[in-house]
Amino acid sequence: MGQLVGHRTAVRLRAGRGLDRGGASVKGLEFWKNVSIGRYVESDSPVHRLAPATKYLWLLAIMIPVSSSRSAVVVCASALLPLVFAVLARVRIRFLLRGFLPVLPFIALAATFQVFLSWPGDASPVLAAVGPVSLSLREAVAVVMMAVRFAAMMLAIGLFTSVTNEGDTARGVEDLFSPLARIGFPARSLALTIAVAFRFIPIVAGEFESVVKAQAARGADFGTGSRGPIRKAKAYLPLIVPVTVRALERAESLAEAMEARCYGSGPATRYVDSGGVATDAVARIAAIAWIVAAFVAPALIASVS
Incomplete structure (x- = not known):
C-alpha cells in the first residue's frame, strides 16, 4: 500500500513538473492574436461601405507600385496608403501591425541575404564592416526598400481582409x-x-x-x-x-x-447587390489614377531633370 501511494505521489510530481514546463512553454505561443490577415473588423466606416470590386481595385493600386516601381518615393507613398485607409476605416493600426510578428524572422533572414550577397559594381560608401563582411549604402537602401515593400503588401492585405467579409x-x-x-x-x-x-x-x-x-x-x-x-x-x-x-x-x-x-x-x-454607387465610381477613378501616376510621374521627373 505504501509503495502504491509513493508511486502515485511520484506520478503527480512528474505530471506537475510537466505542467510547469508546459505552462512555461505555453507562454508566448498565442499565434491567433498575432494574425490580422483574414480577420474581419465589423464597422460602418466609408471604407467598409465601398463595393468589394472597389476594394480589390485599391488593393491592386497599392500592390502594383509597391512590388514593381523602382522609385523609392512611389514605394514609400504607396506604403502609407494602407495606414490612411486604416484611419478612415476605424481599424486600429496596432491590430494590423501585429500581423508582422509571425513573419519577422523571414524578413530578418531575407535582409541577411541582402547584406551578404555581393553587388557587382557597387561603388557606394561603406557604412559598416565586420571582417570580410561590409554594409554599403546601396545594400542598406536595398534592405530598407525590401522591408518597406514587404510591410506595405502585408498591411494592404491585412487591411483588405479587415474591411471585407468572406x-x-x-x-x-x-x-x-x-x-x-x-x-x-x-x-x-x-x-x-x-x-x-x-x-x-x-x-x-x-x-x-x-x-x-x-x-x-x-x-x-x-x-x-x-x-x-x-x-x-x-x-x-x-x-x-x-x-x-x-x-x-x-x-x-x-x-x-x-x-x-x-x-x-x-x-x-x-x-x-454589390454594384456600387457614386462613391465607388470616384474611388475607382482615383485608384486607376494612382496606378498611372505611380509609373508616369517618375518617368516625367527623370525626363525633365
Whole structure:
C-alpha cells in the first residue's frame, strides 16, 4: 500500500513538473492574436461601405507600385496608403501591425541575404564592416526598400481582409472577372477559391496554436525561452503533420457543408447587390489614377531633370 501511494505521489510530481514546463512553454505561443490577415473588423466606416470590386481595385493600386516601381518615393507613398485607409476605416493600426510578428524572422533572414550577397559594381560608401563582411549604402537602401515593400503588401492585405467579409471577398472577385465569364472563364470558382484561402489563414493559425498548446501542456518544449532559431524550428517540425490533418478535416467539413447546400448545382443568385454607387465610381477613378501616376510621374521627373 505504501509503495502504491509513493508511486502515485511520484506520478503527480512528474505530471506537475510537466505542467510547469508546459505552462512555461505555453507562454508566448498565442499565434491567433498575432494574425490580422483574414480577420474581419465589423464597422460602418466609408471604407467598409465601398463595393468589394472597389476594394480589390485599391488593393491592386497599392500592390502594383509597391512590388514593381523602382522609385523609392512611389514605394514609400504607396506604403502609407494602407495606414490612411486604416484611419478612415476605424481599424486600429496596432491590430494590423501585429500581423508582422509571425513573419519577422523571414524578413530578418531575407535582409541577411541582402547584406551578404555581393553587388557587382557597387561603388557606394561603406557604412559598416565586420571582417570580410561590409554594409554599403546601396545594400542598406536595398534592405530598407525590401522591408518597406514587404510591410506595405502585408498591411494592404491585412487591411483588405479587415474591411471585407468572406461573402464580399468572393463577390468582388466575381465582379472583377464577370466580363470574362461570358467566354467561359470560371469567375465564380476563382472567387470561391480566393475567399476560402483568405478565410483559412486564421483557421490554420488557430489550429496550430491549439496543437502547440496541447503538446506544451504535456511537457513538450518548443524553445520559447531560447533565442536559437534552429532549436525552435526543430521543435515545431513534428507539428506539421497534426496541423495539416486538422486543416484537411476543416476543409472536408467545408466541402460537405457546401455539398449539403447544393453548391454548384445551378446558377447562383445574390442576396446582396454589390454594384456600387457614386462613391465607388470616384474611388475607382482615383485608384486607376494612382496606378498611372505611380509609373508616369517618375518617368516625367527623370525626363525633365
